[in-house]
Amino acid sequence: MPDWVDQLGEELRAPVDLSSLATARIMAAVRADASRRRRRARTWQALAVAAVVVLAIGIAVYARPVDGTAVQFALPVPAAHEVVIVGDFNHWDTHATPLRRTPNGTWQTTVRLKPGAHVYSFVVDGTRWVPDPAAPLAPGSDFGAPNSLVTVAPGTT
């Protein structure tokens, strides 16, 4: 290698110091970038936690085992406009459990009941209380509108 190239290299190797201003700017940019990253990470973390909470709530609401035994109720009244079922299981609320009319004119619904005896009745068109023709009458029905009785055995689903 020619000597003059070595001398040239040596000349060009003379130090060039990075100014303290440039160093400060680099570190300021780095700190700002780190701060942005931390904020972004916290946001994603919060979103992830929120997603887990929403998922957990969804699972709790929709995936928990359904309480009670499914019992189907039906009343053949083709001319009725509205049929509901009321009983101790829905606090005798005439809006809680409406029945659906099937094509053959029978109104029906399914209610989940806990094991034990339940007293109930149908209410036709808002005024007419009708006992279930397929179920025994509840004791004490003689003293007012007749109610029906359904008994759910323990351990049935």
Place this chain on the structure above:
Amino acid sequence: MTHDAGPGSPPVVPSDAETIARVVAGDTEAFSILVDRYGNRAARYATRMLGDRAEAEEAVQDTFVRAYRALSRCADRERFGHWLFSILINRCRTAGARSGRRARTFVRDETALVAAAAPDAFDGVAWREEIAHALARLEMSQREAFLLKHVEQLSYDEMAAITGAGISALKMRVKRATDQLRMLLHEAYSA
């Protein structure tokens, strides 16, 4: 930045890999160790390459910030310097291409300009300016190869790894750069 091993013991300087591990783990301030370690060398390369001190500092700043952002992707942490240089080289190529249309300016070296006030220092300053002028007239790829070989004193293998160019191509660029510089500086010296 150093930390002491104990009373009377020499300070223990963290390696690049140790420093990077700290930065990646969240110790942002540890990055200043790398800036202190490589900043001047990067500034020298960028200044020689771009021929403009302000532009060079901007390139170096940008290089370090890019390196910080990509630090977790630095595959060989013990060779951080080479990785940083590969970023710097690309950054200088971009800056060089952008300013290529502009007339090349001489390096503004304030220390040298002050020193030039002394009569015996004038020749040295003039000579450095001739060198800067000659470097500026080289093709960018030749200037890059020459600086990496004769200023940064890298091997051709290291140059190839950093630049992505083949060894034979790099040798050719260094040779052409050397010939060109010899001619330009001879002209300047003879004038």
